[in-house]
Amino acid sequence: xxTAPVQAGAKAAxxxxxxxxxxxxxxxxxxxxxxxxxxxxxxxxxxxxxxGSGVRLLSERAQHQCIVRLSRALSTPDGWxxxxxxxxxxxxxxxxxxxxxxxxxxxxxxxxxxxxLRVTRHPMDEPMTTLLPVCAGxxxxxxxxxxxxxxxxxxxxxxxxLDGADWSPVGIIEVGVEMAGASPRFDPLVRRLDGTSxxxxxxxxxxxxxxxxxxxxxRTH
Numbered sequence: 001x002x003t004a005p006v007q008a009g010a011k012a013a014x015x016x017x018x019x020x021x022x023x024x025x026x027x028x029x030x031x032x033x034x035x036x037x038x039x040x041x042x043x044x045x046x047x048x049x050x051x052g053s054g055v056r057l058l059s060e061r062a063q064h065q066c067i068v069r070l071s072r073a074l075s076t077p078d079g080w081x082x083x084x085x086x087x088x089x090x091x092x093x094x095x096x097x098x099x100x101x102x103x104x105x106x107x108x109x110x111x112x113x114x115x116x117l118r119v120t121r122h123p124m125d126e127p128m129t130t131l132l133p134v135c136a137g138x139x140x141x142x143x144x145x146x147x148x149x150x151x152x153x154x155x156x157x158x159x160x161x162l163d164g165a166d167w168s169p170v171g172i173i174e175v176g177v178e179m180a181g182a183s184p185r186f187d188p189l190v191r192r193l194d195g196t197s198x199x200x201x202x203x204x205x206x207x208x209x210x211x212x213x214x215x216x217x218x219r220t221h
Contacts, residue, residue: 037071037085039182044090046171050160054137054160055195057100058160058170065091067184070124070153073105081084084123086145086156087186088173095193101191104128104145111164115176124153139163141196145173170211 039158044064053059066088073083086104094100106118114129116137127146134141144159144167155174159167189198 012097013081036075037069037087037183039067039069039179039184040178041176042066042068042088043174043176044088044158044171045174046158048168048170050162050168052137053139053141053160053162053195054146054192055141057193057195064093066173067179067182068173069184069186070175072123079121081119081121082123083117083119084126084128087184088130088145089184089186090193093193095194100193101186101188102130102143102186102193104143105131107131109144109146109167114144114161132198134193134198136162136196148172153220158167 039150042065044066044067046062048062049060050058055062068089069087070083071085071087073085076082084106088102088104090100090102092099105128106120106123106126107114107116108118109127109129115131117131118126120126125147127144129145130143139162142161145156146159147153148157150157153175155172157169158171158173159169161167192198
């Protein structure tokens, strides 16, 4: 159970983050993070299901149509230091058969490092996790994508960690042709992966920034 101080701290931090991002958007007249990116058709193949995860996507051998957006947090040129972004939309993996969105960012892979953002010169060559856990039944769930050796930006391995354990590979994501001009907006709080829910403190931390992103998205359409 989340304690009141943790909940209050997460809410305050989320509000501060949203305020900062809003100021950046006002000054630059663009999305404050991941303003530039490339969107691709993609394909997820789950071939090593995780028993007992309670998440339909991870529990069944299957193939899934996806959309992937590859980006840099600060939109720096290739070779500059930045944080990578890997946004994944999986068709029919959400509640009621709708799509599910997952957001990954450059991190480490250890028990602590998997929750810490990592700045790197070549983020698409590095591992990226969902950073903050979600609840899956009685377990805590975190996901990881990392490029297969020599296949950066083409083929990524998808792995899962339950309750802080080691990573278990579950499948492969193949990135296909680019969707020219596409710029979908991803929202894992609205389009949740079926069988998961964010802890209340994660919602308190993330919701202000996502609310801002939704508002900015309406202004640009």
